[in-house]
Amino acid sequence: MNQPQDAATRRAVKPVICYPPETLPEPDLSLYAAARETAEKIDEVLVAPREAASIKVPAGHFLKMSSVEGSQVGDLNLFNLHDLSERFYSGKTRALHGTHVTTGDRLWSSFPTLRPMATVTTDTLDWYGIDEFGGSVHDVIGTRCDPYTGKVLSGTDYHHCCHSNLTRALADARKLPLEESERHVHDVLNVFMCTGFTRDTGQYFMKASPVRPGDYLELFAEIDLLAVLSACPGGDCSSEHTSDVAACHPLLMEVFRPGDGTLGNWSQPAVNGYDRSHGR
Numbered sequence: 367m368n369q370p371q372d373a374a375t376r377r378a379v380k381p382v383i384c385y386p387p388e389t390l391p392e393p394d395l396s397l398y399a400a401a402r403e404t405a406e407k408i409d410e411v412l413v414a415p416r417e418a419a420s421i422k423v424p425a426g427h428f429l430k431m432s433s434v435e436g437s438q439v440g441d442l443n444l445f446n447l448h449d450l451s452e453r454f455y456s457g458k459t460r461a462l463h464g465t466h467v468t469t470g471d472r473l474w475s476s477f478p479t480l481r482p483m484a485t486v487t488t489d490t491l492d493w494y495g496i497d498e499f500g501g502s503v504h505d506v507i508g509t510r511c512d513p514y515t516g517k518v519l520s521g522t523d524y525h526h527c528c529h530s531n532l533t534r535a536l537a538d539a540r541k542l543p544l545e546e547s548e549r550h551v552h553d554v555l556n557v558f559m560c561t562g563f564t565r566d567t568g569q570y571f572m573k574a575s576p577v578r579p580g581d582y583l584e585l586f587a588e589i590d591l592l593a594v595l596s597a598c599p600g601g602d603c604s605s606e607h608t609s610d611v612a613a614c615h616p617l618l619m620e621v622f623r624p625g626d627g628t629l630g631n632w633s634q635p636a637v638n639g640y641d642r643s644h645g646r
């Protein structure tokens with residue numbers, strides 16, 4: 367391989383953080399924690415293994431996603447309840463918060479609204495950090511397992527991929543034809559999934575999730591949300607997905623409403639304030 371003479375010098379340039387988090391609006395986690403203390407459960411749905419289910423989460427409420435029965439990964443889509451075109455933007459969330467999210471990070475919506483849809487308020491796996499392989503939990507780097515990639519890689523037709531599960535669950539929730547529902551399904555937050563990039567080849571990897579029954583990830587809904595969660599056919603994602611081979615378990619979604627007045631002067635974030643009058 368031909369290298370320029372100054373290759374080492376060019377590589378030695380120090381990186382800078384693209385979006386320093388200091389300039390992001392800070393969530394008031396202590397306010398959320400106080401509101402959660404008195405919150406009451408108002409709804410729940412059990413997501414069957416290798417299927418998806420949806421639940422409405424009003425602004426100012428909490429969505430708790432729990433592992434029950436066994437180690438299981440979930441693929442989450444989030445929509446503005448009133449406008450499916452405003453949806454979770456995993457790429458921008460990654461650019462702002464890093465490859466994996468945990469307590470205090472926000473889940474951002476697509477353009478042109480680009481605002482926090484939800485804030486992570488509790489993550490019982492926050493102790494995991496980044497392991498010796500570069501792996502961590504709750505990634506925003508994977509897309510979602512889907513039948514099309516399975517077809518390309520192994521020639522299979524498998525219908526319980528997260529993409530397909532999310533498509534069916536959204537179609538059920540909104541009474542949409544499957545073809546239309548599919549167009550709204552987007553790259554996910556990989557709840558409980560343990561992933562990273564190999565250090566030597568930069569390839570996307572997964573490994574058995576450290577999640578155990580009782581673990582949960584809890585979000586505060588900053589706007590009215592429709593949450594759709596798929597219990598991935600990969601189970602704990604220790605070996606494979608896009609098949610019926612892995613042991614799979616359900617996931618529980620629960621919604622909690624804070625007591626009156628406990629959210630102080632919290633108000634839902636406005637749509638992005640960028641002034642488009644001088645061009646895009």
Ligand SMILES: [Zn+2]
Binds near residue numbers: 607
């Ligand atoms: Zn999946």
